[in-house]
Amino acid sequence: MTRFMDVHHGMQGITAQQLQQGHDATAAVEAEEGVHFEHAWADPESGTVYCLSEGPSADAVKRAHERGGGGVPDEIHSVPLTV
């Protein structure tokens, strides 16, 4: 399992409820993709959302987003180093 950070742009005005709904929707397909979303942080002003996940591949993380209706992230990076 690898840890990933992905970034969504263009999410101006996102609410706490919408962020929670996106998290819940992806949770429903996590098991099938072998992906777990740990956290997400959102800046409604700039429209930026960061998602921290663990999964077998960047493609699996993208699919989990897509199938959960959360939109495909604009960037995704494996982040093997953590402090």
Next chain:
Amino acid sequence: MTRFMDVHHGMQGITAQQLQQGHDATAAVEAEEGVHFEHAWADPESGTVYCLSEGPSADAVKRAHERGGGGVPDEIHSVPLTV
């Protein structure tokens, strides 16, 4: 206190030891700036580092990076929403 996510680019080849040293160096000036760095995640391949912090302002987070020798982040966003 506000939560911030900042991003550093151009950090290709960063090692776990360098990430830890950066974290320790900023920890030394945290109290003076009123900033606390919670976590950092690094992708040595693309050279991207994400830092999650809490502080009174984006300027305080930037100063803590600068004074700690960690380099000024390329992007910084307040992230009031979390899941």
